Amino acid sequence: MRLYVETNFLLEIALEQGEHAECSGLLDVCGDPSSGVTLAVPASSFFEAQSALRNKRRHVLDFGRAYDTHVSGQLSRIHGIAGVRTSYADLLAQLTATLNAAESRFYAASDRIREIGEVLPTDGRTIAAAQDGSAGLSYEDALVYAAIRSDASFGQTPTYFVTTDSDFANVKQALATRQCTMLRSFQTAVQVLRHATRDGGA
Numbered sequence: 001m002r003l004y005v006e007t008n009f010l011l012e013i014a015l016e017q018g019e020h021a022e023c024s025g026l027l028d029v030c031g032d033p034s035s036g037v038t039l040a041v042p043a044s045s046f047f048e049a050q051s052a053l054r055n056k057r058r059h060v061l062d063f064g065r066a067y068d069t070h071v072s073g074q075l076s077r078i079h080g081i082a083g084v085r086t087s088y089a090d091l092l093a094q095l096t097a098t099l100n101a102a103e104s105r106f107y108a109a110s111d112r113i114r115e116i117g118e119v120l121p122t123d124g125r126t127i128a129a130a131q132d133g134s135a136g137l138s139y140e141d142a143l144v145y146a147a148i149r150s151d152a153s154f155g156q157t158p159t160y161f162v163t164t165d166s167d168f169a170n171v172k173q174a175l176a177t178r179q180c181t182m183l184r185s186f187q188t189a190v191q192v193l194r195h196a197t198r199d200g201g202a
Helices: 007-014 020-031 043-074 081-116 124-131 139-150 166-176 186-198
Strands: 002-005 038-042 118-120 159-162 180-183
Touching: 002 020, 007 020, 007 043, 007 081, 020 038, 020 081, 020 186, 038 043, 038 081, 038 139, 043 081, 043 118, 043 139, 118 139, 124 139, 139 166, 159 186, 166 180, 180 186
Parallel strands: 002 038, 002 159, 038 118, 159 180
Antiparallel strands: none
């Protein structure tokens, strides 16, 4: 069995969002050779996830600069501002530490995926397919979709594509015609894999 995931899978783990435990569970299942499940991730998803984390860091830096300008500078002479300055500084430090931890989890997950799964290449063929635009997806999502369709195993046996991105609903039926079922939550994916591996359907 082949399990496709995309950018949100990586961000779920990195940011420890609501289904991060389920994503870690999927890694464990795919990391077990006896499960017969192969995890496949488009290369573009790694770039997109890393870019999202960098954007969050940039927002924190912008917040810090605004703090320096308005609180430390212009408002520094206002009575009682010292406590506010300390609170903002503590918040900034906490946000920075949180993002550092998120990036560490992202790199750890990326290493694990390369170890146990497959990275689907973004090559000239994939880029050309993404630029076609017929799927009605953003360019980033179109790259993911094109990488999946370009996978040599796609359409050969039943597969699953797990995504929490509602925009991919545009291609749900097209995927189904190629034996690829779209799952809309990581919890559902865990349940499907447990059922399939228990019944020997992998």
